Amino acid sequence: MPIRFDPKHGLIVYLTVGDPSLDATRAIALAAIDAGAAVIELGVPFSDPLADGPVIQRAMERAVARGVRLADVLQMAREIRAERPAAGLVIFSYLNPILRYGLKRFADDAAAAGVDGVLATDMIVEEAGEYLAELARAGLAPIFLAAPTSPDDRLEAIATHSKGFVYAISRTGITGTQQTLTSNAAALVARIRRWTGPQGQGLPVAVGFGISNAEHVAQVAEFADAAVVGSAIVELIERATSQNGAETAPAAVARFIKGLRLPQAALAR
């Protein structure tokens, strides 16, 4: 499936696979897709998640402790793909589990599972020759992260080697929720579009890190093609699970996602 975004509110949802359980993640992913998520990022649990803030770190620790592996994430992708053929599915991983699994074997198995794209947080475009070749061979879209601190030559390389979408980081630092979006995000997206083309055309640009409510999503929609919501949903899952049990998490996530689409009237202040 090609990755496609609703022009008004493209939404990408990040989940740490296996937190609180594989069954729960599967049910949450299906509920998120039905509630309007265009793309699900399936996060591979990793012992040293150095780009992540405390919320996702906790989720990763729990999932690693449960023994959730890259192979389980690929199996989950296969199951979600079977149930929701039109959803975008991206494997979101640190590089080491992929290298250990074997780059070629990973590309083959991810493609066979019906995965659309791969975002490896600590894979930099300058070192990505073999990685890009394997993903291209398997028909997978490489997605790279662009930061407000990336100079133009890096942005150009990131934009020209990414497929599916470019992931613009809203600010410097690690993942986690925040109160207000900085103006860095809009400026970064404008810079990236020099190589991807104008909004609505060419390669989409998504904005993530810190997007946690309807107001953020609406702000992002003004200049980007999609918003990525991660920590806010992982934290919601954590809270729903501890307060009411894991079986309540899918409905809670669906409600939250629907709430991210404020009616246009509420925004026209």
Add this chain to the structure above:
Amino acid sequence: MVRDFQRIISIEMKQQILEKEGRLPSAVIACVGGGSNAIGAFYEFIQDRQVRLIGVEAGGRGTELGEHAARFKGGAPGVLQGTFSYVLQDADGQIALTHSVSAGLDYASIGPEHAALHDSGRAEYVSQDDAAALGAVVKLARTEGILPALESAHAVAEALRLAPTLPAREILVVNLSGRGDKDMGILARELKL
């Protein structure tokens, strides 16, 4: 960058040994945590092929994953914190925990220039365990009046192992990367002082 700053160690080592002995040492021995003191001690000698370069990792208290920090023996190529090198990890690529009596050698990866020196065969990497390092602290303190850091004591332990196997005229240079004053708490506990 670390290597460029740390290389002052081998610049001075070379000057001083040539001044004092008029010849190069047979071997330079240094402990390896992240790898900074060792790369600094090795760097100016890399071109001098007759000088053995010996890095000493922490053998900890056992050979199982989690019980040591011997990356070359127990690790596999991988990426940790943005660097491709030898990494202690499990079959799924999760980074392993490490153990050493010295805090400074307790790290799951190793500076990538050491990985290159290892793979090219220019440097050798061995390990010394907790007990050998503690023994070396005591020995150096009693014989020379020098209290080495527990990290550096791993290099001393390797020198103590190697020296009796070599002819007496050979020179070993051991890099004492730090002082043991900072380790008195651990030494008191481990040696029941």
